[in-house]
Amino acid sequence: MKNRKKGKTTQESNDDIIARFVISGNGKKVGESVAFYKDLLIVKNEENFLGIPMKHIEFEGTRIIVKGLIDNGKAVELGEEWRQLMYKEIPEKQEES
Numbered sequence: 001m002k003n004r005k006k007g008k009t010t011q012e013s014n015d016d017i018i019a020r021f022v023i024s025g026n027g028k029k030v031g032e033s034v035a036f037y038k039d040l041l042i043v044k045n046e047e048n049f050l051g052i053p054m055k056h057i058e059f060e061g062t063r064i065i066v067k068g069l070i071d072n073g074k075a076v077e078l079g080e081e082w083r084q085l086m087y088k089e090i091p092e093k094q095e096e097s
Contacts, residue, residue, distance in 0.1 A: 017041070022052075022064045030066055037082040051078025 022030040022043045030052075031045030040051040041064070052075055058065045 017064065020062065020064050022066060024066050025068070033064060035082065035086070037078075037085075040078055040082070042079060042082050048076045049079030049083045050075040051082055 018033055018035065020033050022033055022041070024030055031043040031050060033041055034044045034049070035042040037051065039054050041054055041057055043050045043052055050070075050072075052066055052070060056066050056068055056070060058067050
């Protein structure tokens with residue numbers, strides 16, 4: 001993980017990274033960080049979970065910044081893989097007739 005201001009790698013603890021807003025390099029809000037999975041930061045946006053490789057993550061103060069271009073389709077696919085592993089959907093109880 002890189003600290004953008006210092007340009008060197010820093011070790012952020014998991015607690016420091018979760019529940020923080022994630023923005024793109026051009027300042028657009030991507031979502032909120034919710035978990036780590038393999039070498040991915042899992043980010044929840046309005047519609048999906050995104051799996052963003054940690055090699056694309058930088059820190060600038062309290063902000064988490066996604067650097068470079070991210071394949072949105074692949075990010076959604078990786079986020080969905082994580083969601084399926086972590087969330088068990090509870091079937092709706094059918095009403096008796």
